[in-house]
Amino acid sequence: MHAEALSALGNLFGDRLRTSLETRICYSFDATGKKFLPDAVVYPVNAEDVRQTVLLANFHRFPVVPRGAGSGFSGGSLPVQGGVVLSTERMDRIISIDTENLYAVVEPGVVTETLKLEARKRGLFYPPDPASLKFSTVGGNIAECAGGMCAVKYGVTRDYVLGLEAVLGTGELLRTGVATAKGVVGYDLTRMIVGSEGTLGIVTRATLRLIPLPEAAATLLALFHENRRSAETVNAIVAARVTPSAMELMDRTAIDCVQALMPVQLPEGTGSALLLEVDGAEGQVAREANLLTEVCHAHGAIEVRRASDAPGREELWKLRRSISPALRRVAPVKLNEDIVVPRSRLADMFAFLSDLSDRRNVRIVTFGHAGDGNIHVNIMVSGTDADEARRAEEAVAEVFHKTVEMGGTISGEHGVGISKAPFLEMEVGPLGVAVMKRLKACFDPNGILNPGKIFLDEAAVRV
Amino acid sequence: MRDADLKALTGLCAKCGTCRTVCTLYPERKAEIAVARGKIALIDAAMSGEDNDADAVQEALTDCLLCGRCERACPNQVLVEEIVMKGRADLAEEVGIPAWKRVLFGKVMTSPAATGIARKAAAAGQRLLPGKIPTASGLHYRFPDGLGGEGRTVPKLPAKGFLESLGKGEAATGEVMLFVGCVFDHVFPEVGRASYETVKASGRSVAVFRDAACCGLPAMVSGDRRSATECAEANVRRLRAAEPGAIVFPCGSCLLMFKRNVFSLIPKGDPLYDDAVFVANHAVDYASFLLSSGVLDRLPEPSPVEKVGEIGYHDPCHLSGTLGKGPEAREVLSRAVGPAFAEMAGADLCCAYGGTFNMRDYSTSARIGENKVTAAVRGGTKVISTACSGCALQMRDMAARTDPSVRVVHIAELVHQALFRK
Numbered sequence: 001m002h003a004e005a006l007s008a009l010g011n012l013f014g015d016r017l018r019t020s021l022e023t024r025i026c027y028s029f030d031a032t033g034k035k036f037l038p039d040a041v042v043y044p045v046n047a048e049d050v051r052q053t054v055l056l057a058n059f060h061r062f063p064v065v066p067r068g069a070g071s072g073f074s075g076g077s078l079p080v081q082g083g084v085v086l087s088t089e090r091m092d093r094i095i096s097i098d099t100e101n102l103y104a105v106v107e108p109g110v111v112t113e114t115l116k117l118e119a120r121k122r123g124l125f126y127p128p129d130p131a132s133l134k135f136s137t138v139g140g141n142i143a144e145c146a147g148g149m150c151a152v153k154y155g156v157t158r159d160y161v162l163g164l165e166a167v168l169g170t171g172e173l174l175r176t177g178v179a180t181a182k183g184v185v186g187y188d189l190t191r192m193i194v195g196s197e198g199t200l201g202i203v204t205r206a207t208l209r210l211i212p213l214p215e216a217a218a219t220l221l222a223l224f225h226e227n228r229r230s231a232e233t234v235n236a237i238v239a240a241r242v243t244p245s246a247m248e249l250m251d252r253t254a255i256d257c258v259q260a261l262m263p264v265q266l267p268e269g270t271g272s273a274l275l276l277e278v279d280g281a282e283g284q285v286a287r288e289a290n291l292l293t294e295v296c297h298a299h300g301a302i303e304v305r306r307a308s309d310a311p312g313r314e315e316l317w318k319l320r321r322s323i324s325p326a327l328r329r330v331a332p333v334k335l336n337e338d339i340v341v342p343r344s345r346l347a348d349m350f351a352f353l354s355d356l357s358d359r360r361n362v363r364i365v366t367f368g369h370a371g372d373g374n375i376h377v378n379i380m381v382s383g384t385d386a387d388e389a390r391r392a393e394e395a396v397a398e399v400f401h402k403t404v405e406m407g408g409t410i411s412g413e414h415g416v417g418i419s420k421a422p423f424l425e426m427e428v429g430p431l432g433v434a435v436m437k438r439l440k441a442c443f444d445p446n447g448i449l450n451p452g453k454i455f456l457d458e459a460a461v462r463v
Numbered sequence: 464m465r466d467a468d469l470k471a472l473t474g475l476c477a478k479c480g481t482c483r484t485v486c487t488l489y490p491e492r493k494a495e496i497a498v499a500r501g502k503i504a505l506i507d508a509a510m511s512g513e514d515n516d517a518d519a520v521q522e523a524l525t526d527c528l529l530c531g532r533c534e535r536a537c538p539n540q541v542l543v544e545e546i547v548m549k550g551r552a553d554l555a556e557e558v559g560i561p562a563w564k565r566v567l568f569g570k571v572m573t574s575p576a577a578t579g580i581a582r583k584a585a586a587a588g589q590r591l592l593p594g595k596i597p598t599a600s601g602l603h604y605r606f607p608d609g610l611g612g613e614g615r616t617v618p619k620l621p622a623k624g625f626l627e628s629l630g631k632g633e634a635a636t637g638e639v640m641l642f643v644g645c646v647f648d649h650v651f652p653e654v655g656r657a658s659y660e661t662v663k664a665s666g667r668s669v670a671v672f673r674d675a676a677c678c679g680l681p682a683m684v685s686g687d688r689r690s691a692t693e694c695a696e697a698n699v700r701r702l703r704a705a706e707p708g709a710i711v712f713p714c715g716s717c718l719l720m721f722k723r724n725v726f727s728l729i730p731k732g733d734p735l736y737d738d739a740v741f742v743a744n745h746a747v748d749y750a751s752f753l754l755s756s757g758v759l760d761r762l763p764e765p766s767p768v769e770k771v772g773e774i775g776y777h778d779p780c781h782l783s784g785t786l787g788k789g790p791e792a793r794e795v796l797s798r799a800v801g802p803a804f805a806e807m808a809g810a811d812l813c814c815a816y817g818g819t820f821n822m823r824d825y826s827t828s829a830r831i832g833e834n835k836v837t838a839a840v841r842g843g844t845k846v847i848s849t850a851c852s853g854c855a856l857q858m859r860d861m862a863a864r865t866d867p868s869v870r871v872v873h874i875a876e877l878v879h880q881a882l883f884r885k
Contacts, residue, residue, distance in 0.1 A: 325479040
């Protein structure tokens with residue numbers, strides 16, 4: 001970056017501009033394990049800071065990469081072409097919570113769990129719950145359209161974004177959407193920005209839909225011999241016309257990993273687990289939990305555990321939330337792909353993955369949101385063996401092809417980032433890519449915002 | 464940096480970000496460099512040669528309270544405390560230790576005699592300081608601005624330390640060894656005294672460990688591996704030779720040193736390793752010892768001195784967090800003061816003393832500490848009890864700054880009061 005650009009940023013941000021190597025290193029990574037050094041980091045505290053940064057970027061032509069908590073799995077916040085990382089962590093105010101009209105107005109740096117807790121205090125519910133909810137931010141969740149465990153019943157981040165304020169690639173401040181239950185005026189620019197991975201605009205404020213907090217919930221952990229049984233059970237539950245608020249699957253390796261870190265005793269022969277949750281009115285929850293227990297047993301569950309109180313439920317959930325980081329103990333590098341297949345094809349996908357693992361000689365760990373057909377396929381690699389890395393890359397490509405062939409999608413909730421850029425066209429087709437690029441040019445004509453993401457031709461190579 | 468063990472430790476960090484949720488400093492800094500994930504990235508960069516500015520990396524590593532909250536929250540159980548201390552020690556070999564620390568750790572704290580002389584000198588010096596302010600817990604001095612931070616108060620140092628107050632030959636030998644620690648000997652001798660009397664009340668013979676060096680923690684966290692090792696070796700050798708049945712620690716930080724940290728200074732294979740294991744196996748926190756000794760069974764009824772719910776307990780990070788001894792202290796309090804004890808608001812939050820952190824960045828340390836005391840007072844606590852010398856220093860200073868009517872005591876003082884009240 002030009003010294004002139006840096007000094008202009010310095011005038012704007014004072015000590016909220018950091019250019020030391022140490023700070024740059026601290027903003028060079030996310031949860032992918034990949035690393036790209038930015039030239040500088042800025043900490044805006046309001047929309048005007050963001051706007052001025054983007055205006056400067058247009059003048060001096062440097063990339064601006066928005067970053068929430070840097071917990072993404074597709075590289076969305078990595079500064080692959082250097083430039084300025086714009087960290088939203090100091091824009092972390094909940095502006096208001098409207099308990100009559102059921103919405104919250106927040107800044108992008110608010111941690112998702114903080115919002116959930118504040119809503120809960122008022123008897124309200126902000127459902128999106130990515131596994132990272134304790135640290136990931138609302139802004140990051142919106143940029144990637146994060147999903148989570150309860151998406152099977154409540155949907156994903158997109159379903160809760162009513163309106164946005166965002167700085168476009170031109171430096172203009174766009175207000176879009178509504179603060180009402182409905183709204184169909186013009187194109188849905190709000191949804192356009194949700195999931196755009198910081199390539200169209202930088203969210204500076206969001207109006208988020210809240211719903212009444214369910215009265216009760218129960219969590220079940222059902223243990224099976226193999227993934228196929230779990231997959232069958234998921235479909236049987238849907239057929240029984242129950243909509244659990246979570247249907248999470250863990251395979252044997254995932255279970256082993258977490259078990260190595262936590263004192264949980266599981267019966268001999270446990271090769272797959274389903275974490276199920278039902279919520280709603282007290283009586284209904286008990287009835288549905290009983291029904292789920294029956295269905296699980298009917299499909300070969302070795303054991304079904306149940307918790308209805310908060311600490312007991314949290315214990316079961318902790319198992320699930322710890323998987324992703326715990327996999328680091330299996331191998332230092334994981335290619336974490338969040339494919340989605342039609343729910344009815346889950347069992348076929350598991351069979352394919354098992355065969356793939358043998359054929360390509362790669363270790364694959366699967367877990368995730370079985371109720372959505374959204375499976376996290378983790379291909380574990382040492383990071384030091386070139387042949388293994390090649391086999392893993394080939395395996396990933398096969399997984400993606402199979403997914404699309406089954407009528408699925410290559411990313412349910414992590415986004416394209418740099419990890420899936422090579423496969424974008426495979427799923428959306430050449431015209432799809434072309435239209436997306438035309439839109440990009442319209443929001444960000446100079447390619448300032450998060451360059452190198454989503455589209456292959458500018459993308460960094462997979463590390 | 465050269466430490467090969469470090470790579471294995473840092474390699475487990477998945478950069479997930481969980482550490483951001485619990486870090487004591489993060490809400491103050493709101494920057495990635497404050498949290499474990501950032502520091503680990505920096506250590507990796509220093510090891511790989513990507514970042515050769517040892518001074519700058521050391522500066523970043525020093526900005527940490529070592530409260531260990533990240534380590535306990537980490538889904539991968541990354542040993543952050545050990546990583547940061549090792550990192551500091553490795554870097555210290557490149558950038559050196561500041562001169563004042565070198566003298567303090569290397570010359571003063573390794574020798575009990577020198578520590579005594581230093582206290583006397585400091586006590587004499589204090590009389591020259593202006594601006595005394597009265598507090599409920601005796602006299603505190605307020606530092607003039609620019610001399611160690613805005614409004615810092617320090618306890619008035621006693622003319623006599625606890626060890627000096629013992630008679631000749633008193634508590635010289637015994638089956639139970641009491642490791643008083645520098646602060647409870649020289650700064651708050653009443654805590655040393657209360658610990659001694661209450662441990663003695665168990666009926667077992669008690670020896671006070673007289674030729675103790677500093678536990679070594681201050682040197683260790685400052686990256687001064689040599690002084691820390693000197694302290695640890697001297698203590699381990701002397702403690703082992705005394706063949707105690709138990710070694711009781713009124714201070715959680717001293718205890719952590721002998722339970723855990725000592726093994727990175729005296730590792731497996733070291734000639735003193737077996738002795739260090741002996742010491743670790745016999746080291747016990749004050750509360751656990753009291754519970755096992757049965758002395759509290761003799762208490763007729765809880766002390767009526769304080770009102771219901773007025774006494775709170777501040778969890779020392781090392782003692783309640785790392786060593787998991789929170790329940791024992793609470794049990795002791797419940798037995799000693801009954802319903803006067805109640806859970807304090809934010810009990811398990813770090814007080815932000817952090818040893819030398821408090822000297823390095825007093826204003827941040829004070830901001831976090833004041834918030835802690837303010838929340839406690841708002842929740843109805845009037846007496847803050849604790850069981851760590853660093854926490855005691857910090858909480859007294861913070862109480863003096865925010866609400867001088869708040870008393871800060873060691874749990875041993877409350878037990879003493881209950882056991883020996885007239």
